[in-house]
Amino acid sequence: MPAVARSVATGRPVTLATVLDGPAPRGAALAVRPRADGSGDERVPPAVRAAAPFGALPCPAGGGSDGDGAADGTGTDGPAGGSDADGPAGGSDADGPAGGSDVDGPAEGSGTGTDGPADATGTDGPAEGTGTGTDGPAGGTGADGPGCAVFGSLGVAGVDRAVVADVCGGAARGFTGQRHYGPGGERCADDVTVFLHSFAPPPRMLIFGAVDYAAAVARVGAFLGYRVTVCDARPDFAAPRRFPGDVEVVVDWPHRYLSGTTTDEHTVVCVLTHDPKFDVPLLEEALRRPAAYIGAMGSRRTHEDRLERLREAGVPESGLSRLRSPVGLDLGARTPEEVAVSVAAEIVAVRRGGSGAPLTSRSGTIHPR
Numbered sequence: 460m461p462a463v464a465r466s467v468a469t470g471r472p473v474t475l476a477t478v479l480d481g482p483a484p485r486g487a488a489l490a491v492r493p494r495a496d497g498s499g500d501e502r503v504p505p506a507v508r509a510a511a512p513f514g515a516l517p518c519p520a521g522g523g524s525d526g527d528g529a530a531d532g533t534g535t536d537g538p539a540g541g542s543d544a545d546g547p548a549g550g551s552d553a554d555g556p557a558g559g560s561d562v563d564g565p566a567e568g569s570g571t572g573t574d575g576p577a578d579a580t581g582t583d584g585p586a587e588g589t590g591t592g593t594d595g596p597a598g599g600t601g602a603d604g605p606g607c608a609v610f611g612s613l614g615v616a617g618v619d620r621a622v623v624a625d626v627c628g629g630a631a632r633g634f635t636g637q638r639h640y641g642p643g644g645e646r647c648a649d650d651v652t653v654f655l656h657s658f659a660p661p662p663r664m665l666i667f668g669a670v671d672y673a674a675a676v677a678r679v680g681a682f683l684g685y686r687v688t689v690c691d692a693r694p695d696f697a698a699p700r701r702f703p704g705d706v707e708v709v710v711d712w713p714h715r716y717l718s719g720t721t722t723d724e725h726t727v728v729c730v731l732t733h734d735p736k737f738d739v740p741l742l743e744e745a746l747r748r749p750a751a752y753i754g755a756m757g758s759r760r761t762h763e764d765r766l767e768r769l770r771e772a773g774v775p776e777s778g779l780s781r782l783r784s785p786v787g788l789d790l791g792a793r794t795p796e797e798v799a800v801s802v803a804a805e806i807v808a809v810r811r812g813g814s815g816a817p818l819t820s821r822s823g824t825i826h827p828r
Contacts, residue, residue, distance in 0.1 A: 476653050477656070491607050618644055660686070667731065673731050679800065680803070687706045697709065697710045729802060
């Protein structure tokens with residue numbers, strides 16, 4: 460399906476649903492993609508707009524579960540009920556680049572070919588209206604769903620609504636595996652078997668300050684599966700030759716670059732500039748944005764001075780509480796490489812909910828279920 464191919468090529472998350480069995484056209488496909496601006500499409504097909512409520516039908520009183528857990532939130536499949544990944548992979552079952560593309564940035568809002576205007580209307584270009592002729596519940600563009608654009612159809616309006624509600628609403632976002640629905644979209648039935656295949660782009664790591672430590676942090680970040688960008692306003696520092704080949708290097712004022720790029724709840728921000736004229740405006744911007752981790756390098760004296768400057772700039776205490784500084788775990792690190800391991804260890808601990816304590820000091824299971 461062109462919508463899926465374009466989403467993967469531009470590094471945007473998308474879920475492809477395909478009918479495997481049941482009273483629906485076998486092989487029929489539907490793609491659900493979060494909209495770049497987070498809004499739904501105003502041109503909802505009449506067949507979907509007329510359905511009330513939007514989404515899958517609940518089980519009747521006393522009804523059972525289809526055993527999948529995720530579909531109704533009451534099953535016992537654990538992580539499959541929400542996001543099968545614990546961290547930045549955007550809800551995908553893959554923690555790194557395997558789930559998506561290595562491309563982002565400007566393509567996020569524009570796409571390729573005819574995909575730009577389509578994002579404003581929810582139709583993914585003329586190609587989506589061709590093919591089988593069942594490209595959406597309305598028989599055409601198939602753009603619906605709160606905060607999502609939808610392409611194609613599974614051939615049964617109730618199942619379409621159920622899948623869109625589960626993927627776009629979060630119950631099956633990022634999930635890869637089978638789901639079962641009734642012909643009217645009932646979650647407690649198993650008449651129609653649908654296979655969901657979710658693709659997610661790698662999470663971003665934004666490193667500000669192209670110092671020696673940055674090169675080491677960039678290498679570790681890429682190893683962990685992040686798509687790494689290093690930004691510095693000083694051209695002599697932000698020289699691509701100083702960094703691994705798969706790391707994007709940008710020459711720009713850090714706060715200006717950050718204000719013009721995309722972050723989400725999986726993004727990692729590492730501030731290594733160690734200079735108030737860069738740090739303060741950059742952190743003002745960062746602490747207003749979604750991010751999984753915001754860390755800044757510096758001594759404790761530098762940290763206290765930075766906090767005072769940020770307070771004077773109007774950053775509230777709730778924002779300051781998100782800042783991890785001095786950055787990293789206490790490993791006794793000295794070299795750039797050791798510091799990079801310390802920073803990476805803290806990022807993993809935040810991502811996975813770890814304590815950072817030695818395992819020998821703890822009892823019980825190593826990996827809580």
